[in-house]
Amino acid sequence: MRILEHTFEEYLKIVKSFHGYEAPGVVIGGLMVDAAVRNLANDIPYNAICETQSCLPDAIQILTPCTIGNGWLKIIYSGRYAMALYDKSNGEGVRVFLDAEKVEPWKEIKAWYLKLKSKSEQDSGEILREIKDAGDSILSIQHVCIKPHIAMKKHKGKIALCPKCREAYPSDSGDICTACQGETPYL
Amino acid sequence: MRILEHTFEEYLKIVKSFHGYEAPGVVIGGLMVDAAVRNLANDIPYNAICETQSCLPDAIQILTPCTIGNGWLKIIYSGRYAMALYDKSNGEGVRVFLDAEKVEPWKEIKAWYLKLKSKSEQDSGEILREIKDAGDSILSIQHVCIKPHIAMKKHKGKIALCPKCREAYPSDSGDICTACQGETPYL
Numbered sequence: 001m002r003i004l005e006h007t008f009e010e011y012l013k014i015v016k017s018f019h020g021y022e023a024p025g026v027v028i029g030g031l032m033v034d035a036a037v038r039n040l041a042n043d044i045p046y047n048a049i050c051e052t053q054s055c056l057p058d059a060i061q062i063l064t065p066c067t068i069g070n071g072w073l074k075i076i077y078s079g080r081y082a083m084a085l086y087d088k089s090n091g092e093g094v095r096v097f098l099d100a101e102k103v104e105p106w107k108e109i110k111a112w113y114l115k116l117k118s119k120s121e122q123d124s125g126e127i128l129r130e131i132k133d134a135g136d137s138i139l140s141i142q143h144v145c146i147k148p149h150i151a152m153k154k155h156k157g158k159i160a161l162c163p164k165c166r167e168a169y170p171s172d173s174g175d176i177c178t179a180c181q182g183e184t185p186y187l
Numbered sequence: 188m189r190i191l192e193h194t195f196e197e198y199l200k201i202v203k204s205f206h207g208y209e210a211p212g213v214v215i216g217g218l219m220v221d222a223a224v225r226n227l228a229n230d231i232p233y234n235a236i237c238e239t240q241s242c243l244p245d246a247i248q249i250l251t252p253c254t255i256g257n258g259w260l261k262i263i264y265s266g267r268y269a270m271a272l273y274d275k276s277n278g279e280g281v282r283v284f285l286d287a288e289k290v291e292p293w294k295e296i297k298a299w300y301l302k303l304k305s306k307s308e309q310d311s312g313e314i315l316r317e318i319k320d321a322g323d324s325i326l327s328i329q330h331v332c333i334k335p336h337i338a339m340k341k342h343k344g345k346i347a348l349c350p351k352c353r354e355a356y357p358s359d360s361g362d363i364c365t366a367c368q369g370e371t372p373y374l
Contacts, residue, residue, distance in 0.1 A: 079343070
């Protein structure tokens with residue numbers, strides 16, 4: 001089994017290096033990205049949507065040109081374990097999701113997916129073995145079209161200096177930056 | 188000049204590989220992460236906050252163990268070009284921001300930062316030269332303490348099968364998943 005140009009074992013190493021450990025979600029995410037890329041027309045410049053912030057964004061960032069920082073990957077939260085790659089020019093693309101029905105025969109994957117076991121009860125070696133054996137048989141694919149306002153590149157607009165903190169911020173936020181308006185993560 | 192364990196030129200190559208191109212924001216972000224790490228106590232397990240989704244998250248993901256997918260990096264939007272690393276155990280940390288006053292002498296960095304020139308008018312080679320020359324002289328550092336509800340690890344809670352789409356989702360979202368409630372990115 002390959003995950004794009006990587007062997008399964010090579011991919012595990014990259015996951016460990018980027019994500020910190022061989023998280024089942026990032027490993028299954030690799031299968032999902034691989035399936036999405038194979039089902040997109042060749043050589044289309046694409047963007048990505050990820051429906052969860054857990055694990056899956058890292059598989060997309062590892063395997064595709066799409067990252068959070070370059071804006072080609074957006075997290076549009078539904079909490080479902082699903083992602084889509086779509087043609088930048090028209091929003092048409094492929095959605096891949098981990099299919100609960102297809103996961104049914106895979107005891108450890110199912111326990112991880114539906115959180116039937118706590119992390120400490122999970123056997124991570126066994127989950128990885130099941131993922132390797134299951135391959136893309138646990139995934140389903142849909143053709144989708146992304147809503148234009150989501151597919152569209154957003155521009156920051158003009159930049160102003162906040163009169164309160166003296167830092168630059170997008171002037172669309174108001175007369176002072178949102179942090180000075182109170183939405184700050186700091187005490 | 189070094190960016191953590193990398194030479195400036197090595198870092199540019201990693202940026203190009205991960206982010207797609209040598210974006211000034213990711214390069215300055217490298218200086219910011221380097222400054223933050225150097226100003227944190229040694230060997231503290233840390234998390235990251237990024238105040239913008241543009242470019243800077245990628246510098247954090249490239250240079251630290253913190254990624255969007257492993258949850259150690261959170262984007263708390265203020266639109267300011269700033270990030271913080273903080274001790275996971277008590278929320279105390281270091282915030283680094285691009286200081287508009289200190290950027291003043293650097294013509295190209297200033298034009299990029301305050302969007303005084305369009306992308307096509309910017310001279311990317313000259314911006315990179317200025318960034319290399321300026322180094323951390325354009326940054327300022329603050330000691331911060333992260334609000335506990337932001338520093339805290341969030342748990343997804345229980346997982347349910349959505350009776351409508353038949354996909355797994357966090358049951359906190361309601362009787363059906365948020366996508367089936369209408370918040371879907373797809374047409």
